[in-house]
Every structure is written in C-alpha cells, then in structure tokens.
Amino acid sequence: MSAIDKYIENKEFVTWVLGDVSKDDYWNKYLEENPEEKENIDKAIDWVKQVKVKDHYFSAQRERELWKEIDQKIADSNSPIKTKTISFKNTWWKYGAAVIVLGIIINFYYRNFVPQHHVDTARKGFTNNITLPDGSTVNLNAGSSISYDKKSFKAGRYISLKGEAFFNVEKGQTFQVNTELGTVTVLGTSFNILARKQKWIVSCYTGKVAVKDKDGNQVILTKGKEAVYKNGSFVTNTHSNTQPNWQKGLFKYSNAPLESVFEEIQRQFDIRIIYKDSGIQKLRFSGTISNKNLEKALDIISKSMDINYKIDNKKKEVEISY
Amino acid sequence: MSQDLLHWKQLKEKNDASAIKYFYDQYIKLLYKYGYHFCQDASLVEDCVQDLFLRLWEKRSSLGDTDNVKLYLMVSLKRSIYEKLKKNSKTTVTEEVPEDTFDVTFTMEEQIISSETDQLTKDKLLECLETLSGRQKEVIYLRFYNGFTPEEVSEIMQISNQSVRNVQASALKKMRNNMDDPLLILLVGKIIESFFTEI
Numbered sequence: 452m453s454a455i456d457k458y459i460e461n462k463e464f465v466t467w468v469l470g471d472v473s474k475d476d477y478w479n480k481y482l483e484e485n486p487e488e489k490e491n492i493d494k495a496i497d498w499v500k501q502v503k504v505k506d507h508y509f510s511a512q513r514e515r516e517l518w519k520e521i522d523q524k525i526a527d528s529n530s531p532i533k534t535k536t537i538s539f540k541n542t543w544w545k546y547g548a549a550v551i552v553l554g555i556i557i558n559f560y561y562r563n564f565v566p567q568h569h570v571d572t573a574r575k576g577f578t579n580n581i582t583l584p585d586g587s588t589v590n591l592n593a594g595s596s597i598s599y600d601k602k603s604f605k606a607g608r609y610i611s612l613k614g615e616a617f618f619n620v621e622k623g624q625t626f627q628v629n630t631e632l633g634t635v636t637v638l639g640t641s642f643n644i645l646a647r648k649q650k651w652i653v654s655c656y657t658g659k660v661a662v663k664d665k666d667g668n669q670v671i672l673t674k675g676k677e678a679v680y681k682n683g684s685f686v687t688n689t690h691s692n693t694q695p696n697w698q699k700g701l702f703k704y705s706n707a708p709l710e711s712v713f714e715e716i717q718r719q720f721d722i723r724i725i726y727k728d729s730g731i732q733k734l735r736f737s738g739t740i741s742n743k744n745l746e747k748a749l750d751i752i753s754k755s756m757d758i759n760y761k762i763d764n765k766k767k768e769v770e771i772s773y
Numbered sequence: 774m775s776q777d778l779l780h781w782k783q784l785k786e787k788n789d790a791s792a793i794k795y796f797y798d799q800y801i802k803l804l805y806k807y808g809y810h811f812c813q814d815a816s817l818v819e820d821c822v823q824d825l826f827l828r829l830w831e832k833r834s835s836l837g838d839t840d841n842v843k844l845y846l847m848v849s850l851k852r853s854i855y856e857k858l859k860k861n862s863k864t865t866v867t868e869e870v871p872e873d874t875f876d877v878t879f880t881m882e883e884q885i886i887s888s889e890t891d892q893l894t895k896d897k898l899l900e901c902l903e904t905l906s907g908r909q910k911e912v913i914y915l916r917f918y919n920g921f922t923p924e925e926v927s928e929i930m931q932i933s934n935q936s937v938r939n940v941q942a943s944a945l946k947k948m949r950n951n952m953d954d955p956l957l958i959l960l961v962g963k964i965i966e967s968f969f970t971e972i
Contacts, residue, residue, distance in 0.1 A: 470916025
C-alpha cells in the first residue's frame with residue numbers, strides 16, 4: 452500500500468481537495484499536527500487534482516436549434532405588456548358580467564322552475580291540521596305526511612300523501628292527491644284517503660271525487676260513497692258517516708287482521724307492539740276502538756280475541772301474548 | 774453594475790426580449806450540463822431549459838430582484854427538473870423522486886499513469902469518488918469544476934448553515950470509523966465535540 456493511498460481512499464480528503472471548504476479547518480489542523488505527512492498529502496492532492504468530470508456533450512447545433520424554438524415561442528406570446536394588462540382587465544369585465552348574468556339566470560330558474568318541496572307530517576300519537584296555500588284544509592292522521600310544491604301549488608294543486616288524511620278542498624282548479632297506488636282528483640269537496648302500504652281507501656263526504664289507479668282504472672265517488680282498492684280494482688261501498696271515524700278518535704274494524712289493528716294502535720299511541728307468540732298477527736278482529744286511552748283500546752281487543760297484553764311505559768312497548 | 778444585472782433590469786423594466794437571448798448565450802452550456810447531471814435524459818433537460826427561458830419572458834414583470842442571475846437560473850432549472858421528474862414518476866411509478874440524484878462520472882488523464890502502482894492509485898481514487906453521495910458530488914462539481922464560491926454553492930444547493938453543520942458532523946463520525954490512527958481519532962473526537970457544543 453503506497454503512502455498516499457490512505458488519503459486518496461478517504462472521501463473527506465478527496466472532497467476537501469475538490470472544493471469542500473467546510474473541511475479546511477480539519478485538514479489544515481491535521482497538516483499542522485502531522486508535518487511529516489506533508490509530502491504525502493501534497494502528492495495525494497496532485498493526484499486528486501487530476502480528476503476530471505465528464506459533462507454531457509451539448510452540440511453547438513443543438514444549442515442553436517433550442518434557441519430557435521424558444522425564440523419562436525417568445526414571438527408567439529409576444530405582445531407588449533400594456534395590451535396584456537388591458538386584455539386582462541377585459542377578461543375581468545367579461546368574467547364579472549358572466550357571473551352576474553349566471554346569477555340572474557340561476558335565481559330566475561330557482562324561483563320559477565325548481566320545486567320547493569314542502570312537507571307536513573303528523574307524528575305518531577298526534578294528528579295535524581294543515582291549511583294549504585289555497586285555503587283547503589288537510590287533517591293528517593297520526594304517522595302520515597303530505598308534500599307539495601309551494602311554488603306551483605296555486606297553478607295546479609298537486610299533493611302527495613303517505614298515510615291517511617281528511618281533505619276539505621276549496622272550490623277551484625283541479626285538486627289532485629297522488630298516493631302510491633294511484634291518484635284522487637276532485638273539484639272542491641271533502642273526502643278521506645287512506646293510503647298505507649297496499650291499502651287504499653277513499654271516502655267521499657261532500658262533492659265529487661275521481662279516483663284513478665296507475666293502470667288508468669277509475670271510479671267516480673259522490674257523497675256517501677267509498678272506494679276500496681283491492682287486487683288492482685275498485686270496490687265501491689256506501690258509508691253513512693259525516694266525518695271519518697279517525698277524526699272522532701274511533702277506529703272501526705270488521706274482520707280485519709290484528710296486525711293492521713295493532714299497526715294503527717302503534718301510530719295512534721306512538722308505542723311499539725311486540726308479539727310474544729306467533730300467529731297472533733293473523734287473527735281477525737271486529738269492533739271499534741278509541742285513540743283516547745291505550746289501556747281501554749287494548750282491553751277491548753284482548754277480551755274479544757282472548758289474548759294478553761303487558762304495557763311497559765318506560766320503553767313505550769306493549770307485549771302481546773296468548 | 775454587471776452585464777447580467779443590466780440585462781435583468783432591461784428585461785424587467787423595458788420588456789427587452791434580447792435580454793433573454795443574452796442570458797441564453799451566456800449560460801445555456803452551463804445550464805444544460807448542470808441539468809444533465811440530475812437527469813440523464815437530454816430531451817427532458819432541454820424541455821426544462823426551454824421552459825425556464827419562456828417563464829423568464831412571461832413572468833418578466835413580476836420577476837424578483839436578484840443579485841446573481843446565474844445562480845437564479847441554476848436553482849430554477851434544478852427545481853423545474855425535479856418537478857418534471859416527480860410528475861413523470863406519478864404517471865408511471867408511484868415511487869418518489871429522490872432529491873439527491875446528482876450524478877457525475879469522474880475520469881483521469883491517461884498521461885500521468887506511468888506505472889502499475891499509479892494505475893492502482895488511480896483506480897482507488899476513482900472508486901473512492903464513486904462512493905460519494907449525490908450532494909457531495911454536486912458540491913465538487915460546482916466548486917472545483919465550475920469555480921463557484923462556497924457561499925454560491927450553498928445558495929445553489931439551498932442548504933442552510935445548520936444543515937451544512939449537521940452534514941459535517943456526521944461526515945466526521947464516518948471518517949473516524951475509516952481512520953485507524955489513534956492521534957487522528959483523538960483530534961476528530963475533539964472537532965466533533967466542538968461541532969456539537971456549537972449546535
């Protein structure tokens with residue numbers, strides 16, 4: 452091993468010789484303290500200084516070509532800076548105007564074309580009286596809701612109903628109630644619609660009502676008539692009420708599945724029914740119950756059906772068993 | 774005022790496009806060669822050089838003041854190369870582009886080789902140089918082969934004094950491991966100590 456090897460193999464030494472001044476202090480001190488090494492160090496320095504770096508060749512031709520490209524692009528974008536500022540201002544104006552116009556259009560569109568859906572709901576355990584924009588009134592039964600577009604309501608009275616409601620419609624243009632199974636159209640009358648799941652019953656109290664399903668089947672109901680929708684067709688009955696029973700707080704059933712009776716009880720009293728024994732839901736009940744008192748209502752059912760109930764007021768639950 | 778700054782002013786204040794030509798003629802070789810050490814892809818470097826001069830023209834009115842146009846151009850080119858590399862790696866590989874990619878090939882003239890020991894020395898020296906980090910190579914390239922002052926180097930490489938000091942401390946530690954002279958170890962130990970008390 453030659454005497455200079457330990458230097459030329461030392462990165463710190465080599466980088467120092469090649470210009471890393473941060474190592475000046477160290478190597479100057481080292482030289483000072485090891486004067487006998489001076490000769491070797493000088494030799495090593497000479498060696499290191501012979502090192503060259505290879506740079507990538509960049510031809511004069513390529514240099515000219517590249518400049519041509521740059522020059523062309525500069526010429527393309529070359530407009531005096533003054534006009535540039537003006538055109539910038541121009542675009543500002545255009546953008547500003549565009550934003551304002553767009554705002555007006557959106558506002559106009561929003562006011563006139565975008566429906567503003569209004570929803571009224573009667574929570575479970577409550578009924579709700581609603582007056583529509585045309586003065587017609589809707590009495591919502593518990594657990595029901597209507598929705599309509601506030602903006603277009605006066606032009607065309609369209610309402611969607613889920614659940615049960617009694618309508619007292621002011622005279623005027625077509626008044627249409629959409630339900631899941633079909634529509635009810637009237638001209639100023641009072642009527643009741645029950646539209647829950649697959650159940651759809653429309654009762655007319657005054658005036659005239661047209662009831663139409665999705666297939667286009669239609670019946671016209673007059674005062675005292677009632678249409679029950681079953682298996683895709685209407686069955687018309689008569690009724691002698693002046694007002695739906697539910698508005699009086701009464702629920703009349705004849706040979707109705709207990710399940711639907713309890714569904715109504717759940718809505719009227721805002722409780723949950725838990726069936727402890729299977730098959731209870733399928734039993735059939737006839738009779739009238741009131742929504743004034745839960746215990747009384749359950750008494751009537753349990754006595755006639757020979758079943759038991761247990762009320763848990765805290766959990767708002769009623770257990771039904773044989 | 775130097776020619777560079779004079780042209781810089783003309784570009785900024787008088788929209789003088791000939792200033793771009795001046796800077797191009799002055800520094801294209803340096804910039805191209807410097808850029809090529811970061812990315813051995815001639816067309817990418819050329820693209821970045823082109824972008825650099827076009828941006829100089831487009832942004833002329835908002836250009837900041839500089840006291841050294843040459844350094845400004847080098848730092849901008851380096852940044853633009855890294856940005857392009859990052860962009861490219863995003864579309865192909867998700868691997869991150871390392872910031873320390875400076876690469877250079879060292880050579881030695883054949884004339885000085887007169888013996889077998891000389892050949893061995895040469896091999897050892899080149900081997901040693903190959904193991905340097907990208908940053909160390911960049912310092913050498915700038916200092917020794919392009920004559921930049923240490924202050925200019927730290928400006929081009931955007932290294933703060935603090936991080937320079939940290940690099941030095943770790944370099945000394947490494948060196949202590951390489952040397953077997955007990956006296957040297959003592960000395961190095963003292964230097965490292967002084968570094969740390971300074972920090």
